[in-house]
Amino acid sequence: MKRIFVASRGDPEHMASLFRTQLPEHEVFTQAPQRGDAPVPYIVVGRPAPGLIASVPGLELVLSLNAGIEHLLASGEVPDHLPIVRLVDDGLADGMSDWVLGHALAWHRNLAFYKDLQAKREWSPQPEKLARERIVAVLGAGALGAQAAGHFVRFGFQTRVWSRSCRQVEGAKSFAGRDGLQAAVAGADILVNLLPLTAETANVVNANVLGALAPGALFINGARGGHVVDGDLIAALDGGGLSSAALDVFRTEPLPADDPLWSHPRVLLSPHVAAPTHARTAVAEMAETIRRYERGEKLPHLVDRALGY
Template identity: 40%
Template sequence: MEIVFASTLEPDPQAWTAALRAALPEARVRLWGDGEPEGRADFAVVWAPPADLFAREPRLRALLNLGAGVDALLRLQGLPDDLPLVRLEDGGMAVQMAEYTLYHLLRESRDFGRYERQQAEGLWRPLDDIDRSAWTVGVLGAGAMGARVAQACAALEYPTAVWSRSGRSVPGAESYGGQAGLAAFLARTRVLVNALPLTDATRGILCRRTFDQLRPDALLINIARGGHLVESDLLAALDSGRLRAVALDVFEQEPLPPGHPFWADARIRITPHVAGASLMDRTVRQIADKIRALDRGDAVTGVVDRTLQY
């Protein structure tokens, strides 16, 4: 069994190949572009793989992604129609996304930003006590990431709901489903957290129509994909006061270009796609288990349904 690790973005690919060799001692694991003979790989472990992957590795039996989002893989030129795509299921990302969400939720709902400004002015001035009923959280997406985010918010007694295409239930949160349930979900939401997969159906969902249906003075947190957001609509919603603040971890173009209007806008808090990183030890264990199962011909979880695009 031969495995190739192929990534155009990973800063330390040798660390991943070393970890995969340790986890799969029975396999030959090599790094893409290392000069070794090509065309014999059974499995590819990838993150933003090179465009000529399939031309140079035509015998692949499955493609295993280092992340949960597979929208970029589905756009790859030459992707065989029958090649299984297997996405990462958590890998330590969900708890990090919950932490990211809670940080921004608490900063706004507990007025910690105002306390920072008061400190700079030398002011000792307690603000009003929190009213959690005024900080209704709505999470778009009820998968592993969205469910963990929703449960973390609910555990701190913020009124929490989730929305998904299927209406999947999440313990501790109200559940809404389908287009019929979206309007009611947005109408009760003040803190909107996006944890959806990026598909043709969800691209641009963070737009003026969505923002206009939220409760006033809303907070937006996007931890999914930049393609979900209509940037001009976001700026308009901030200018109108419909949104009070925004936390963005993902962008249509990454890195976010110098001079982009988001950089200089104090209402927008920017992080460089770090809300949920794949932790190497947990990720490699999961991938190794799935590769062994696939090699035996067994079914695995996390296989992408291309009709749903996740």
């Protein structure tokens, strides 16, 4: 009987019970194995405590509870020979798309502006645009970015996607590489960041990118705080180049109490909840990965360490 160690935070016992239903022929447990225990081929982790992965005997496969795995690679605790599978499931993608579209549509139709007017009892209709008159640029065309971009297309926005390999999204215009970045964001009314965080994408949202957007644009970040040069973002907000920013991720989390983003009038922030892991859909996806592994089949969403995702 092969063993699965569920080392997630939150409610690992609930996730373990779902694994037992999906893979009844496996032993599933949530307490760290002890010296001399039987081999544990599979570990399910989010952000493991230092030394945890190294303490597990007989590991064959690391199953990440997150789409982003930069923390696993940066720790240096996962040996090069040990494969990592990042989480890509419908629940994660649906949640992110809900969050992105919610912010985009509220901004597009001036809902936050009217909420402020309501508090002041002011009646002041604003000029309204149609979706087809807006340009949206989505950075990232993977599982999260492609789905969000597809929703923008269906809503009628002029949609662009930028990625490393010029992935295509039906109805959207694709761009790739550093040379294509400025073209992708030029004149965009809404900029959405859903990139993986790698050495190549760190600080990608900087003064050059923000300055290329349409005046008064909206910036939405659901990826990682390390993509953004915070000083450049605040300068763009203070200078009026950006009208607002919706931020779910930050360089330091939880966001320190003295960080200026907390009180910035043009920022709406949330505590890294844009795309939470939904246990039911996540376990179904990871269980199928284990089945594929045991059948000797090619694994989906296997991390390429050279690319960083």
